[in-house]
Amino acid sequence: MSFYSQDEQRRYVVSFKKSKISKMEAADILKQEVRILTDFKIDDGVSKLSSSIKIDPDQALHFENIGTTIISLSDEDVKKVKENNNIEQIVEDYPVYALGEQHKFKNCENEELFRAGYNRGYQTAMQEVYRNNYPCYNQLNVPSHYNISKQVSDCPPGMHPECINDDPVVEPPVCPPGMHLECVPDVPLPPEDDLQPILWNIQLINANKVWSRVTGRNVKVGIIDTGIDNNHPDISVVDGISFVLADDDNIKTFTNSWEDDNGHGTHCAGIIGAQNNKIGVVGVAPECSLFSIKVLSSSGSGQLSWILGGMGWAAEQKMDVVSMSLGSMVFEADAECSVAYQRAAQELINQGCIVIAAAGNSGEEKFPWVGLPARCSEFMAVGAIDKNKNIASFSSNGPSSLPIDSGVEICAPGVTVKSTWLNGKYKEASGTSMACPHVAGAAALLKQLHPTWSPMQIRQKLRSTAQDLGAPGNDPKYGGGLLDCYRAIFD
Template sequence: MAQKFGIPSRRDVLKLTGGSLAAASAGGLAAAKPDDTVEVNVGVASNSSRSAARSAATDVIREFDSIDVLTIRAPKKAASGLRNRADVRYVEENGTVEALAQTLPWGVDRADAEVAHANGETGAGADIAIIDTGIDSTHPDLQANLGTGRSFVTTGNYPAWQDNNGHGTHCAGIADAVDNGQGVVGVSTEATLHAVKVLTGSGSGTTSDVAAGIEYVADQGWDVGSLSLGSSSGSQTLRDACQYAQSNGVLLVAAAGNSGPCTDCVGYPAAYPSVMAVSSTNRNDGLSSFSSQGPEVEIAAPGSDIYSTYVGGTYTRLSGTSMACPHVSGAAGQLMANGYTNSEARSRLKSTAEDVGLSSNESGSGLLDVAAALGYDSGDST
């Protein structure tokens, strides 16, 4: 029977779909006194109601050209009188909306990746393969960075390496979301992302699927293979694939697993010597409650309540070592864009990691520090 690989089970998974404008509540209009001036939008249905709205106004802010609406300022009692007219469709507070500004996720901030960005470090020229459920090629925060990809599983009605789960897209955004003023920004921002689909829409795949994906990444000559997946038992086929990738210049980074609390439970492929195992921390720099730990862990990165890209052009919060892994993958991409080999980048990430008081079993060399790895301190900026 084929061994099944999948996304490490997540505890405390939080989802929040983004992408909608935030409107002000109507509390201001409701709380106004009768003689207070309010600003309202009046939907009219006739010339007489239009004239009535103008007459009620102390100031006409706007009359729309193509829709029957006026924006006016008027005493609340006058606005209420308009609402009572049969030929007035509605009277509503002229609420406020907010621009959809780009969010700096706390994990990217905590790892000081924004310091690297401020100094021109974008990862441009590096190739990062997300070996996962695929990537949503239509996502506005990922499109500009997408390269090629391949699927090693049956995709059903989904073309090629498209993501029909969401997990791979989430990891892709953490590693390398575009710095475009909207949505989120990744640890790296201009590396080329490649989708290597080895997990189905249900989040599972076989040892052969994963091994084939890793072999493919190595054969393409890509720099980083990000593996936010795992199994509790090893496989010689998978071990061989990981060793092949390492020997061919790929830095494989993998999630340690979500079997915590435990002391010796790092999953595979993270437990292989050819792979850099990543544990997860929370906002307080503590080990995430779900994070696996063990002597194979080499570094820790933020993994609790991480906001990133999701399928359908949306954004979601997820928790897991799956989220910690692409933080390190993005940082590795930046180093390799600067000429580091896979072994040099691995060593550099560990030697510059921050000591946050966790044991080596929990965090390896410490917490990822992107700025330090690239030669900056947290106060450096251009």
């Protein structure tokens, strides 16, 4: 469904050969091919879409830094524009959707058990094959610089095993180099009323084990989604902006409110940065700086042009991390990426921002492949697993022909994840939308620890320290494996 009516010319995203092109030059090229009125003008896309000023449906919007113009065209105009040697790509301004609808199995409990068993069987079978044929398999998941010959198996009451600095250096058992295991006194637990609930998804990725060192403080995280509920007691939002058409699309105005009117964006925000305040839930990076970039409406849908506007604003504001739990399904295994998406992400990368996207929820569909924009190499695609570390049946994956940086790169919890919701509430939801913000939060933790690291260094660290699942090494379903914040920070 498009937000533009059928009797109007359709809106198109036109990317020029030049990755950066001025409004004047873009207008001159388009005027060669398109029947344009004498009062035609191109306005800046980011500023225009984020204003509440009425927009003419035929008005062209330009994104100078990514060499792209949004314009209404007839079928005849489209043919002419495609033939122009100055044009790199033209695609319709297609719908984009939130990827976090509550996942429900179609039949009864037996089917859910069957699917869970199938997923466990896939993982176990692949591991068994490698164990039987490759004697070194059992050491594959242990870093080569770790020593597994020594163990601290039991500690007396009131003590627990912990890595202790060595001096001189002694090779440790599954501890970072220069540390060894010793029994040390337990830290007395605070009264039950003072405990922050730490849910299974946060524990599964070991996020709570790194907060003594990093919490994401002062790292700017942009959530490109349905907005964020700024009144939620578990969330603090620094600032926000909206690129969404007002509910009454007959007047063609854009709302300037970045408040969430759907719930999806608030849920993702809580996974990333819900505060460690002894109530509700806590996020992966509880002290990061959250920014609400609203590009999806109350129905959870938007247009490609709105997403580009949000990405452009994130680049202007110099975000450190961008989380995008949204996308569109592809219908061909080798579907190409939108040039505009790629350039918008590259602009963020050039500003030092890592871009993370949900892989998609089409795993059970006829077209199960990683969707857009996640399959574009500039985005880090995230798949979803459940609390038993099994791949979620809905998690988009493959095809296996995709390069590592275009397929699923890493996976994180995405099944029945509890997080913040509208009106101060909490809700469980499933989808790769829920997996994506876990990785975004982990990226914020790394950025705090290594503020000078490039987006690619952070991306590679997250991938290389993931817990291998499925077939050894990278595979289409799990990517590099389960996100592991502890290894990412301390390895």
